[in-house]
Amino acid sequence: MTDNNExxxxxxxxxxxxxxxxxxxxxxxxxxxxxxxxxxxxxxCTMYLGDPEGSREDLKQIGTITIPAANGILAxxxxxxxxxxxxxxxxxxxxxxxxxxDMAAVVFSTT
Numbered sequence: 194m195t196d197n198n199e200x201x202x203x204x205x206x207x208x209x210x211x212x213x214x215x216x217x218x219x220x221x222x223x224x225x226x227x228x229x230x231x232x233x234x235x236x237x238c239t240m241y242l243g244d245p246e247g248s249r250e251d252l253k254q255i256g257t258i259t260i261p262a263a264n265g266i267l268a269x270x271x272x273x274x275x276x277x278x279x280x281x282x283x284x285x286x287x288x289x290x291x292x293x294x295d296m297a298a299v300v301f302s303t304t
Contacts, residue, residue, distance in 0.1 A: 207279050210265025213258055215279040218286060220255060221303045228301040230263060231293060238263040245293050245300050
């Protein structure tokens with residue numbers, strides 16, 4: 194979690210959860226859309242690429258992460274605007290919450 198004056202992960206150590214998020218943010222940037230994280234089971238969160246406000250077909254499942262990884266992402270970011278640096282790459286994104294298919298979802302939208 195950061196404000197405009199500091200970067201998460203700007204020191205040498207970057208938590209694995211932020212590295213995981215960076216991989217998904219790259220996909221978001223490549224496809225000019227959002228990453229949506231939803232917890233379907235007690236063991237994992239499913240990651241989707243697409244518009245959470247669109248139809249069910251608009252979301253493409255692109256991976257699964259463990260609950261500890263998801264919790265790490267949530268602990269290391271904040272609701273609203275975020276900036277983080279992983280391996281020299283700076284990521285700017287907005288974290289928000291919504292409901293998709295009557296389930297809570299966390300949305301990461303690159304800016």
